[in-house]
Amino acid sequence: MLKNTVSVKKSGVNYFMQGFELIKQPGLRTFVVIPLLVNFILFSVAMYFAFSQLGLLFDWMSAQLPDYLSWLEFILWPLAVSTVLVVMSFIFSSVMNWIAAPFNGLLAEKVEMHLTGKSLNSGSTVDLIKDLPRIMKREWIKLKYYLPRAIGFLLLFWLPAIGQTIAPVLWFLFTAWMMAIQYCDYPFDNHKVPFNDMKSALSNTKGTSYSFGATVTLFSMVPILNLFVMPIAICGATAMWVERYREVYKHPVIAND
Template identity: 45%
Template structure:
């Protein structure tokens, strides 16, 4: 894998006798400097575009594209049948509607794809993200620069990953409801907009940094406590991810890049310190 100078610094390992020794055993003696939020995302993007990890990005994206192509095909087929059935029942002078219905249908489909593609991509990629984070950490720590893909390993992670996603929703929805109510309270609603923004940035940090934390079996409350102990670093990373995910199309690549960047965050910000002693030494 060809890496930039910055990326070489991210690989926490050293070569000895032709073998790579994981850097995690040397962290105390040779602490790696932390990066800024934008740097974590940039290096994460470089990693997911590298040959060894590209498959873990292309697979969920391909599933999403195939799913939407199938849904669009079915929608076009059903709409065509509906038009063929409906138009003959109309008076002749309304036949011009056939030239209006199809453009309206195309616009509607495009709008639905625009607003739902990313949402569905997040749902589909959720099991892949934990898997991707695990493989990125293996690369970053110098354990394996080209991890193998395993369907069995991926499937085994699905129940735990989906349960963790449900826990995130349980954390997010009540707070969103509180902010929604605050938005309608006179005077108090002045602070609603900045609070919405701050909460969105915080949730981006939680959403993506939780993947490496969960891979290490760090409990939900412990993960939140660790993020709060690194509040400004977390908000810096969450802020750049929040902005990147607002860009249509680009956000499809930014999602896996954020997973990789969050994994770098976990390693470089010494996430192992948050683990139980026996687990951190493993």
């Protein structure tokens, strides 16, 4: 059996935290700031629209409620605002994965070059445009992998007993796995590693993959903060690629955790 020649045994949490340090590097800031600016602009427009509609809804509701129930508005407003923030943050994060996919691949490439000192001999605007069909196809492959499984897990919530006990745990584990796939895929895809091979590599290092994905998931649950998770996770996933997979992904077996 071939063994991983990399002696580093960091946890997925360590790699995610390393992402915090990497986004501060001068040579990488530009590739972090541009997608973040796009992210903030689109998120601001989406939130403005959502809260405008919420305001109209509460105006209508206030007109329908009798005076002695007007106090309900003070309770419902915070609940409604919290719900909109959480739901919109999750939806927007999913949409941004598609919009920012080309930038994310470029960021992963620059992080790898920063860590290894070696260029992938790409990254120009022309190369980015040429790669767009392949990048979008890869995002579609990930979506096809995600949707049927997500629907299956969500259906478990409707089952008596299971829906209140096992289903939340399974959903969290599935989400953690998908977060590992989503962000680790960028450096793998930069090297044209097939999707199934990437999944196999992550499966062979389940401990690291799940701890990384779980950390990303937890940070993604915090509204506003989750806007910064994407570049941090990409940097951390690329550091994990460099130390654990870069030299061994081409071999038939990747050493287990």
